[in-house]
Amino acid sequence: MTRGPDFTNLGQIAQRRAAYDTDNMPTQVWAQQSGVTTYFSYDGDGDRVKKTTPGGATTYYVGDHYEVKNDESLKYLFAGNLRLIMIKGTNTFYFHKDHLGSTSVMTNNSGGVEETTQYEPFGSTREHTGTDMSGYKFTDQELDNETNLYNYDARLYDPVIGRFGTADSIIQNTYDPQKLNPYSYCRNNPLIYTDPTGHMIPDDSLSGGELEGSHSYIGDYNFDRPETLWDKAVMGGVQYSFGLISAPLAPVAGVGSGLIELSEGNISAGQFFGDLGYGILTSPITVAEDLLSGDPLRMGRGTAGAFGFAALGKAAASKIGNSLATKNGLTSLNTAEVALGEELFQLSGQSSKTLSDVSVAIGATNIRTGQATVGRAIRGVTGCAEMDAAAQLGGNVSDIRFTMPVRPRTGQIVPVCTNCQSIFKKTQFPSGTPFK
Amino acid sequence: MDGLIWDHPDKNGEFDWLAIDQINNIAIISTAGIGPVPLQSTQDREFLLGVYNQILDLPIIGEAVFIRDHGLCADWADASDRGFFCYDWDYDRELYEIISVPTNTLKAEDIFYSELYKYAKRVALSLIFKETKEIKTNIQIKKNSVA
Numbered sequence: 001m002t003r004g005p006d007f008t009n010l011g012q013i014a015q016r017r018a019a020y021d022t023d024n025m026p027t028q029v030w031a032q033q034s035g036v037t038t039y040f041s042y043d044g045d046g047d048r049v050k051k052t053t054p055g056g057a058t059t060y061y062v063g064d065h066y067e068v069k070n071d072e073s074l075k076y077l078f079a080g081n082l083r084l085i086m087i088k089g090t091n092t093f094y095f096h097k098d099h100l101g102s103t104s105v106m107t108n109n110s111g112g113v114e115e116t117t118q119y120e121p122f123g124s125t126r127e128h129t130g131t132d133m134s135g136y137k138f139t140d141q142e143l144d145n146e147t148n149l150y151n152y153d154a155r156l157y158d159p160v161i162g163r164f165g166t167a168d169s170i171i172q173n174t175y176d177p178q179k180l181n182p183y184s185y186c187r188n189n190p191l192i193y194t195d196p197t198g199h200m201i202p203d204d205s206l207s208g209g210e211l212e213g214s215h216s217y218i219g220d221y222n223f224d225r226p227e228t229l230w231d232k233a234v235m236g237g238v239q240y241s242f243g244l245i246s247a248p249l250a251p252v253a254g255v256g257s258g259l260i261e262l263s264e265g266n267i268s269a270g271q272f273f274g275d276l277g278y279g280i281l282t283s284p285i286t287v288a289e290d291l292l293s294g295d296p297l298r299m300g301r302g303t304a305g306a307f308g309f310a311a312l313g314k315a316a317a318s319k320i321g322n323s324l325a326t327k328n329g330l331t332s333l334n335t336a337e338v339a340l341g342e343e344l345f346q347l348s349g350q351s352s353k354t355l356s357d358v359s360v361a362i363g364a365t366n367i368r369t370g371q372a373t374v375g376r377a378i379r380g381v382t383g384c385a386e387m388d389a390a391a392q393l394g395g396n397v398s399d400i401r402f403t404m405p406v407r408p409r410t411g412q413i414v415p416v417c418t419n420c421q422s423i424f425k426k427t428q429f430p431s432g433t434p435f436k
Numbered sequence: 437m438d439g440l441i442w443d444h445p446d447k448n449g450e451f452d453w454l455a456i457d458q459i460n461n462i463a464i465i466s467t468a469g470i471g472p473v474p475l476q477s478t479q480d481r482e483f484l485l486g487v488y489n490q491i492l493d494l495p496i497i498g499e500a501v502f503i504r505d506h507g508l509c510a511d512w513a514d515a516s517d518r519g520f521f522c523y524d525w526d527y528d529r530e531l532y533e534i535i536s537v538p539t540n541t542l543k544a545e546d547i548f549y550s551e552l553y554k555y556a557k558r559v560a561l562s563l564i565f566k567e568t569k570e571i572k573t574n575i576q577i578k579k580n581s582v583a
Contacts, residue, residue: 378449
């Protein structure tokens, strides 16, 4: 287990020294922790292209999709911005992300868990098990183990203190006091925001505002609308809820606020327990670990989680049917995503022509049967990926839940087929799915 | 639009069409299932569905230079290796955007022996690919470009 330093003991706080180029990018960083100096090189756009440590370990970066690390090639496959697969030599590894895009679990191609990582709110590692398979961890940024800093492209970030090492050259909103400190990370609210570029929070994640983000944990789940549950669950895949991500804050901020809402009659008991259930839905093992930990905070959180899980199971199991069935150790809520990932991986090994012959691929699952499949739109053949998936799954089309559609040729997330927009409801797709 | 019609021959599916510019360079332009296509190309749909087979038969004459990081892009790399400019539909801005350019360009007359020559010449755009990062769908197409 790795934990941050004890701030009451200044001797434990790691020192670093860095040199910068004229673009204010670090060219070398010495870290007391490792005792080594790491060297960095950048291309004309300021993107990192090379990292070298004194032992001779060198990593070359070719865009987002390809790296050569110590003479070993690493390829990455994405669905839109979501990193799904790492191909290392002849081995394939799958990323399982939380709602921030942080890597929670990595599995191999037989479904075995290779690595698990839990994070503190600002990204320092709370707990890590297994072999360190990939450096892409908190919010899918690369952790430089030599310096224990994250590479956020424009700047390096220290997760222990929750601050960037250099000032931001962009102030995203001068009317927002939380953004006036140029060293702060994500408005000091790392539980709902990310900073993919090291410069700013994406506009779309700001649309709901901080209050709405908090509310999504506490209040708006309704057992009469299982689609809402699906929305949230699929959107994050195997993600943690706010309750789990915020770790020790969960019982205080989450459950406490929920109880207040409950006592004031603002939400029903069903809504409250539904949110708790959603919170632990993807991680019953964590709940069990918490219950057995002996740590009062973790036990409190685990109790709340287990309570919510039981309530969820009782109230909603009949509605979401077999959607909790498992495949490769993962809940079937994300079997559609796994199926889509496998499809993209298969296609990536094909010739360029074959790759582009599949116009659109979409993962889908039937929430009554638990069956998952991939729908494909084929070049020159009438029909779309969504209807192909629906035909394969059979049953009532309203029971189908989709992933976002992906264009294998580029890995982009693409809009839902225009014809299908009158056949399927938007709630059958994850939140944020583009529609034209 | 100069009286010429744009259409969507394979809505929701990949469709790639060919065009030449004012100096006879060739581009392959991908609709991403949404982008409009000149009417001439819709009439050539059967040929264009297999256009990559024809392109892969051409010799490699240079290398692809990617202007935009656009995912896997293997087929556009193949095309630009053979001298083609490559454009793809941008969903957000609703125009065709340059993806890759060749280090050595291919002129239409260089492949007079290939069926590609005939079909590429059918759509002549009033621009020069080397100087054009974006193709908007109000671009003028020469009236006499239909073979």
